[in-house]
Amino acid sequence: MGASYRQFCPVSKAMELLDERWTLLVVRELILGSQHFNQLRRGLPRMSPTLLSRRLQQLTRAGIVRREEDGGEVRYVLTEAGLELRPVVEALGVWGTRWIPDLADPDLDPKLLLWDMHRNVDHDALPPQRTVVAFEFDDVAPGIARWWMVLSPGDVDVCDDDPGDEPVARLETSLRTLTEVWRGDRTWARAVSDRSMRVHATTDVASALPGWFLLSPFATVPRPTSASGSHARVPEAAH
Structure with a gap:
């Protein structure tokens, strides 16, 4: 103590x-x-x-x-x-x-982000078979830029080594962008629309993918829009 x-x-x-x-x-x-x-x-x-x-x-x-x-x-x-x-x-x-909304670069961690995401997967929305999603971050060192999430019925795992399965989807983005999506600071749809996140997948998988990953429990917390806090903005709608 x-x-x-x-x-x-x-x-x-x-x-x-x-x-x-x-x-x-x-x-x-x-x-x-x-x-x-x-x-x-x-x-x-x-x-x-x-x-x-x-x-x-x-x-x-x-x-x-x-x-x-x-x-x-x-x-x-x-x-x-x-x-x-x-x-x-x-x-x-x-x-x-x-x-305390500001995130400095040292606050960003791909291992921690994907670990948090893996705990908030909507198992009811997942395909019934083992499914792999690959993540490639373009703003981190090469040794920690590639990750995989293995989604199985009732189980999710995060890998920094290729699990060997062909991914059904590959996300190319920055660590900051995906962190902001996870936190509710921007929507998945906006990140895809402005090309800060590129999803390589079939049309049906790309459409379903945002529903597989629930957001941070704090994603819907209203943020103040002024220093006084007299006005608050509600985060963008999920996905």
Whole structure:
């Protein structure tokens, strides 16, 4: 736990635990359904494994997380106290969407973007058979520019190595463009229309593709249009 603020205020007592670097993001990942160490690592790709282990231990000692082991497999699950942090995390996400809209280039990460997207696939809209979608980013280093998402009934995986299946669709775009689409800052249709995203697929697949990927849970949060916040704009309609 972090250094004490030496205040009896419950906000200060909560922040002694929660304001340490990465702590709330670990909680965010657990809320989103990650339970295994490697899953947490994929949602927090820039957090060192050593620090992740330390934060999980701190959260476990604080009664926020419960460590479960079954046949050598370790799971981390939120306790009742941990689950009560969901509205806190969601409120921070809403606030950050409304009031901190700017994204610097270092904020963009293809691994994290596709990991987030894979958790928000509409399985009811997918084809019944194993399907692969390829992504090619034109504004990142060649070593991290090509990705694949393997869509199967009830399962989705993200690959940075070619899975071997012929993709039904290939998206050529910038990492910034796809991130903005995912966040709800622009629509899929507008990105295709202005050619900032090029979709190579048959007509029926190209038409269905936007429906396969749900947007960020914060995509529909209204954004202020002025510094005073007296007027708000609603994000473009999904897709």
